[in-house]
Amino acid sequence: xxxxxxxxxxxxxxxxxxxxxxxxxxxxxxxxxxVDVEQGLKKFKQGxxxxxxxxxxxxxxxxxxxKLKSTLETEEEDKE
Numbered sequence: 001x002x003x004x005x006x007x008x009x010x011x012x013x014x015x016x017x018x019x020x021x022x023x024x025x026x027x028x029x030x031x032x033x034x035v036d037v038e039q040g041l042k043k044f045k046q047g048x049x050x051x052x053x054x055x056x057x058x059x060x061x062x063x064x065x066x067k068l069k070s071t072l073e074t075e076e077e078d079k080e
Contacts, residue, residue: 016057023050 002045026047 016054016061019050019054019057023047023054044059 026043028033030043
């Protein structure tokens with residue numbers, strides 16, 4: 001793994017963390033009794049977009065872990 005790919009993964013992690021924090025704020029705001037219908041709908045749409053983004057980031061991370069695991073297993077088999 002190169003330094004560049006490590007930096008990119010760190011940036012994605014920060015983006016995911018930020019998105020999860022935003023999502024948590026939206027959930028708290030939607031849980032209050034003071035949200036009007038239009039604002040609630042807008043926040044709900046934002047939440048749906050954040051969920052889609054988070055799922056995508058998690059899928060990418062999962063694929064990266066699978067690649068790394070496969071590489072490590074291949075290296076181990078080559079040693080034997």
